[in-house]
Amino acid sequence: MDLSLSTRTEGDRTVVTVGGEIDVYTAPKLREQLIDLVSGGNYHLVVDMESVDFLDSTGLGVLVGGLKRVRAHEGSLRLVCTQERILKIFRITGLTKVFPIHATVDEALAATD
Amino acid sequence: MPTVEVSFTALPSHVRTARLIALAVARRAGVDEQFLDEVRLAVGEACSRAVNVHQGTGLDAPIVMSLSDEQDRFSVEVTDRGPLEGAASAPDLDDLDAQALTAEAESDSEPMPDLLPPGFGLAVISGLVEDVAVTSDTTGTSVRMTWPATDVMAPDGR
Numbered sequence: 001m002d003l004s005l006s007t008r009t010e011g012d013r014t015v016v017t018v019g020g021e022i023d024v025y026t027a028p029k030l031r032e033q034l035i036d037l038v039s040g041g042n043y044h045l046v047v048d049m050e051s052v053d054f055l056d057s058t059g060l061g062v063l064v065g066g067l068k069r070v071r072a073h074e075g076s077l078r079l080v081c082t083q084e085r086i087l088k089i090f091r092i093t094g095l096t097k098v099f100p101i102h103a104t105v106d107e108a109l110a111a112t113d
Numbered sequence: 114m115p116t117v118e119v120s121f122t123a124l125p126s127h128v129r130t131a132r133l134i135a136l137a138v139a140r141r142a143g144v145d146e147q148f149l150d151e152v153r154l155a156v157g158e159a160c161s162r163a164v165n166v167h168q169g170t171g172l173d174a175p176i177v178m179s180l181s182d183e184q185d186r187f188s189v190e191v192t193d194r195g196p197l198e199g200a201a202s203a204p205d206l207d208d209l210d211a212q213a214l215t216a217e218a219e220s221d222s223e224p225m226p227d228l229l230p231p232g233f234g235l236a237v238i239s240g241l242v243e244d245v246a247v248t249s250d251t252t253g254t255s256v257r258m259t260w261p262a263t264d265v266m267a268p269d270g271r
Contacts, residue, residue, distance in 0.1 A: 023132075024161040025125035054132075056157045057237050061229040085150045092240035093233075 002026060004051070005033050010109050014042040019051035022059030030059070034066035043075025046108040055086050060095060067099065076100075078108040115179035115190075116142070123167035123176050123193075128160045131178050135189055142182035143263030152189070152260060155242050159191035159256045162234040166195035166254070187262040190255055197249035198231035 003026035004019040014037055022030060037045060045066065049055070067077045078100045081087055090096045102108040117138050121127040135156040139149060156178070163176045174194045181188045235256070239245050244259040 021129065023125075023157060024128050024164060054153065054157070056154060056161060057229060057234045058161055061233075064229065088150075088241075089154065089237065093237060 003029055005029065007033070007037065009042075010046075013044040013046055013109055015046045015048055015105060015109075017048045017051070019053075021054040022052060022062070023054060023056050024058045027058040027062045031062045031065060034062065034069065038066075038069045038073065038075075043070050043073040045070055045075070045077045046080060046102075046105060047077065048080040048105050048108075049086060050080060050082065052081075052083070052086055055089055057089070057093070060089065060093060063099065064095070078102055078111060080105050080108050116182040117180040119178045119180075120175040121178070123164045123172065123174075125161070125164055127176075128157060128164060131160045131176075132157045135178065135180060138180045138182070139187055139189075139260070139262075142180075142187040144187045144260050145263070148260050151241055152187075152258075155238050155258050156189050156191070158234040158238050158241075159189070159258065162256070163191050163193035163195075163254075165234075166193050166198070170195050182262065185262055185264040186259050188257060188259045190257040192253055192255040194253040197247065197254045198235075 002020050003022060004017075006017045008015050008017075016033065016037070018030065020026070034045070047063065047066075063077070063079070070077050080102050081090075082103050087096075087101070090099065090101065100108075100111060100113075102111065117134065119131060119134055121131060132153050136149060136153050139152045144152060160176060160178065166172075167174065167176065172194050177192045179190045179192070181190070235247065238256065238258065242258045242260070246257045248255050248257075
């Protein structure tokens with residue numbers, strides 16, 4: 001399974017739907033996508049990871065990089081994830097303290113804090 | 114004597130293959146279902162790390178992954194020819210300041226920096242797997258991870 005990426009706009013936010021495996025091979029694609037969005041003036045991102053089957057530390061690095069980039073523009077990067085196997089790596093790395101993690105895209109879109 | 118040994122060119126595209134092989138052999142060795150996600154992630158981290166070490170130091174040598182089915186244990190050893198990054202042992206995740214990782218704002222034009230500190234992959238492995246041994250000498254570095262497995266009594270019957 002490769003990486004699938006699609007984006008859509010919801011008001012002032014951009015939803016990035018990611019599917020498949022985010023690893024050392026596919027992470028550069030996600031990185032490019034996030035860089036393109038920020039370069040294009042999209043500073044409020046919701047990354048929907050419900051269809052992600054695998055995420056490693058390279059993928060985490062790309063998400064952290066995305067967060068840094070949107071923060072430079074006072075933006076936000078929210079994650080949508082309920083899968084235990086994916087949440088586990090956020091927990092063991094302490095990144096649950098860094099990313100707002102939501103149960104649904106609607107919840108992420110409505111969040112304002 | 115490893116049950117399966119895989120040697121692959123240090124390319125990111127092969128890491129997925131290595132993960133799939135490790136998962137298949139782990140299943141066959143009788144590793145419990147609850148550990149399989151852990152095996153997949155930890156092996157992926159170990160192989161990614163090895164690939165990055167070789168690419169970062171321009172080494173042509175392949176990465177070697179040895180999978181051993183030893184009665185009630187299943188071990189994966191990933192060996193590279195490069196040095197161990199950072200501290201002599203795997204860094205402790207408690208020492209990582211998650212907030213600090215994202216604190217520095219950067220401009221879009223900057224080339225992608227190494228966002229996560231060296232040793233982050235190893236830290237993930239040690240946070241994930243109970244039984245990990247990292248050894249390093251002048252010939253290279255090896256990460257050995259072990260999981261419990263069901264003792265299948267008939268070795269020829271597998």
